[in-house]
Amino acid sequence: MTTGCEQRLGDLGAHALGGLGPDETAELERHLDACPGCRTELAGLVPLPGLLGLAAEAPSPVPADLRPRTLAGLPRRRRPGLPAAAALVLVAALGAGTIVALDDGTRPVVELALPAGEDRPVHGEAGLQQVASGVRIELALSGLRPAEQGYYHAWLTRDGRRVSAGTFVGDPDGEAVARLQCGGDLDAYDELLVTWHGRDAEEVVAVQQPIRD
């Protein structure tokens, strides 16, 4: 970052979170090509969406067999009968919970296998899911370059135009699980794209995968 770049700081934060529009993204990327200082500043921000994703992780689910295992260790006791009204309330409550769970579990997810190519060592899988605020993207990738060398940027493309989903970095083993989000409708997008941005290198396409056959 050099003098005069202060007003770009906001763009860098927004870029790391995938919140800039296509034109703003293109303009910032032109600037990044010419400004090593801003590239360094951005490199300090790109791991943060990964940590936000970690914070958003639900605590580990209770094992499904915990209840029978626990009950098996308890002395048997006859369950008192429920009055009819209470039983009805219980059924209603259970019913509602079931519907919520089903609703969550049945949202369509597009799963993509991402095989390595001749010039593309990055491989893994992606899940794309329509949610209320856009398209949630989960990437599980291997074969990544380490964070010290640069960062990755995930996009969805629509008629050849990129829409930013956010950035992430590889861990020392060259792996990453990234949870990102992109605005808009999943149906409108054509492909998933991941680009690599080295510290002093041109952009390289790391993953390019059509969303539909």
Place this chain on the structure above:
Amino acid sequence: MVEAGDGVADAADRVVAAATVRAALQRLGDDHRRILELAYDRGLSQREIAHALALPLGTVKSRTYYALRAFRLACEELGVKP
């Protein structure tokens, strides 16, 4: 997500790291935490956030940047390396 084959220790580490990062988020001011929630958890664009909060776009961008900086600092203070 913990991959199949990961050891129990890895899973436990991840749960602890997630709890620590959540604690780091709690250290942020309300404005910073709110803007990260809108930008990351809800996936809103900067323009959508500006509209939702009735703030100028420039203010939203600068607040997002400083919120990320504050979050990184809080993580570092709690021993989580970004």
